[in-house]
Amino acid sequence: MTEDKKPRYDRVLKGGTVIDPASGTNAVLDVAVNGTTIAAVGEGLAAEASEVIDCTGRWVLPGLVEGHTHIFQYVSAVGAPADEAHLRRGVVAAADAGTAGASTFAAFRKLVVEPSPMRIVNFLNVSVLGLIDFRFGELMNPDTLVPDDALATAAENPDVVRGFKIRLSEDVVGENWQMLLKKSLDLAEQAGLPLMVHIGETSEPLPVVLDHLRPGDVVAHCYTGKEHGILDGDAVQPAVLAARERGVLFDSAHGKSNLSFEVARPAIEKGFYPDVLSSDTSARNWRGPVFDLLTSMSKLVALGLPLTEAVARATVRPAQLLGLEAEGYGRLEAGGPAHVTVVEETDPVALPDAAGNSITAPLLQPALVLHDGAEVETVPWRGL
Numbered sequence: 001m002t003e004d005k006k007p008r009y010d011r012v013l014k015g016g017t018v019i020d021p022a023s024g025t026n027a028v029l030d031v032a033v034n035g036t037t038i039a040a041v042g043e044g045l046a047a048e049a050s051e052v053i054d055c056t057g058r059w060v061l062p063g064l065v066e067g068h069t070h071i072f073q074y075v076s077a078v079g080a081p082a083d084e085a086h087l088r089r090g091v092v093a094a095a096d097a098g099t100a101g102a103s104t105f106a107a108f109r110k111l112v113v114e115p116s117p118m119r120i121v122n123f124l125n126v127s128v129l130g131l132i133d134f135r136f137g138e139l140m141n142p143d144t145l146v147p148d149d150a151l152a153t154a155a156e157n158p159d160v161v162r163g164f165k166i167r168l169s170e171d172v173v174g175e176n177w178q179m180l181l182k183k184s185l186d187l188a189e190q191a192g193l194p195l196m197v198h199i200g201e202t203s204e205p206l207p208v209v210l211d212h213l214r215p216g217d218v219v220a221h222c223y224t225g226k227e228h229g230i231l232d233g234d235a236v237q238p239a240v241l242a243a244r245e246r247g248v249l250f251d252s253a254h255g256k257s258n259l260s261f262e263v264a265r266p267a268i269e270k271g272f273y274p275d276v277l278s279s280d281t282s283a284r285n286w287r288g289p290v291f292d293l294l295t296s297m298s299k300l301v302a303l304g305l306p307l308t309e310a311v312a313r314a315t316v317r318p319a320q321l322l323g324l325e326a327e328g329y330g331r332l333e334a335g336g337p338a339h340v341t342v343v344e345e346t347d348p349v350a351l352p353d354a355a356g357n358s359i360t361a362p363l364l365q366p367a368l369v370l371h372d373g374a375e376v377e378t379v380p381w382r383g384l
């Protein structure tokens with residue numbers, strides 16, 4: 001028998017702390033990559049590698065999954081550039097949360113989903129218009145909610161449409177919020193998909209909205225500092241805990257105006273973590289104060305969310321919610337696609353919330369990003 005001299009692995013990420021909540025891994029290990037696939041996760045793999053990348057002192061995470069963003073560039077004034085704001089900052093899969101509606105979905109697919117190397121899915125806005133411009137509420141004319149159009153778009157695009165979105169702000173739904181919410185829930189039920197409901201600036205107290213939601217539906221902006229949030233004083237409202245208990249999900253969705261440290265800190269201290277940790281990046285915040293998903297993670301970690309919990313909520317949890325688990329997103333394991341985000345911590349910097357408060361804390365930064373095994377050219381933090 002002849003001995004094969006070729007190294008067993010193309011590339012090994014050596015000696016980083018691998019955090020893969022999907023498998024419960026949290027240990028100093030090597031990650032070996034062959035082509036587009038994770039070949040192995042284990043000890044002592046570097047000896048068999050063509051190329052070794054030293055990850056000592058860094059965290060090696062599954063490629064991040066952004067559960068809530070706005071990346072319908074070119075058509076919507078709200079859309080941030082998908083790859084610049086996400087892929088080059090460590091995100092390999094993302095869900096656009098209601099920027100496209102049925103009438104603009106074809107453009108979303110052609111201009112955003114298809115050209116991006118990222119895996120992009122969406123929550124389809126229940127208004128056929130989608131979110132074109134923050135100044136004009138997409139449901140002020142309630143006739144723009146056309147259930148048949150939304151249902152047809154979802155049925156024709158099951159690879160992309162993974163839920164529906166309604167923004168319940170007063171300046172979006174006006175006085176018709178209850179009727180519009182009910183119609184949205186009906187169509188989500190018919191499609192067998194979750195409904196994401198945006199809170200903050202709702203006209204009604206949160207428990208009134210929560211009463212309508214089904215297990216699997218998502219409340220976006222759970223740490224908003226606006227009226228009708230999750231807290232009563234410093235305590236999480238019993239109706240919020242009850243909703244979580246029966247399966248309603250909570251998404252942190254930072255956004256330009258919906259993360260308040262004064263809400264997030266006591267909530268996190270009491271163990272009320274988001275189910276999905278997302279940035280809610282858009283055209284008006286990707287250069288600050290939101291920047292990107294890792295910055296949103298840094299802020300909640302600074303407020304006391306354990307890093308492993310933050311990673312779970314930006315990898316496997318949104319991958320489950322978005323139906324991307326079967327494609328190997330949100331996890332780091334042998335045989336899966338080689339989507340890897342290696343993260344390092346900076347010296348403390350001032351991190352702002354949406355209310356003008358600041359916390360000084362280390363920033364999580366992408367040190368190396370692999371997408372399908374290929375190295376992505378990262379960009380520096382835009383807050384510098």
Ligand SMILES: [Zn+2]
Pocket residue numbers: 068069070097253255280
């Ligand atoms: Zn949003």
